[in-house]
Amino acid sequence: MHISRKKVVAIFLAGSVAATAGMFLWSDTNILGKSDFCDGQVSLPDLESTLDTRGRISAVNPPSCTIERTSRFSGSTDARISFATSLDYPDFQFQTNVWKEPSTMSYFSGEISGAVSDTRGWIILPNSCWDTSEPATPTRERVRTVQVKMEEGTSGREDLARILLHFAQNKSSAAGCPDIKLTDAPQLSHPESSDSDTDSDNACGIEGFKLPGSVFVNNKAKPGSEQYGDRNSKSWACDLHFRGPGELKTSFAVSTDPNIVENVKNMDSLSDLPKKVGRIHDGRMVLNCAGVDVYFGMRFYPEYSRILLDQDKKSYAEAHRALFQSYIDSAGKQYSCPTVVIPEDY
16 A cells, blocks of 8 residues: 555654644643642642743652642743741741741731731641641740742732642641631732831831931931831731841831730740730730730841941840830830830840
């Protein structure tokens, strides 16, 4: 049987097209791929929505919970996301260098304790999960959290909040403590202000929050800019930037979120204030304000601490105490808090 050259070419081209299509379907789509990842705790639809690019979704270095979306044909930018559980201080989001500029985060509304930015997020798991899920049981100084991070690329905050919430719910359900309510439309409180000049008599938009002269370190740090979150949120933060050499910043926070407030209040490192109106240690304070416990926090960034310490330890201590006192005096009025005098040895 004779097959013409045209038919041979046609058969060859058809085979090439089929092979190319097969390669495209395998490498640039999720056809015949996995429907979930991380032991069933992260779903493919959530990943397709969050990793806003083109390409196939696959696990990276299992059993770590890191997932990527890559394309060989479309030229789209790669995206990579990771999930983890962790033990942290109850106010880690306000007091650690990992979570910089908490004022830029969007905080969950309602009963969920958490927040997201464009690249990462966290949720505190309910206390009922502490004895049943990994890692090991927290101490009085730690809470259990689930966290998400965009290792490459960015995501819309609502999408990142949704996938984080679903991951947290799946984690808690697997641990036998399904106390996190699942929702497809998480409500977020977004930052209220963009970077704006600081009013040294009403810093962070708080009436009467005056910056004491000691914080300017003999004019090495000068009033700069600030940004802060939604005042109607149960957790609020302000980042204050000083003008000067390096990253001269300090952050302030306030929260009425029970998962933060009660766990900070129970930390062994805190001491009772006179008349037991609250507890305090370093840049942490919990006050009972009109029957409600309220958390107040302040943190110096390392470079700002350094220029204060370059003067001497006394300069650092005076600036820290004076600034925290001014913050408590002014912010506390918004919650009908009692007047307190911060001890010199706090």
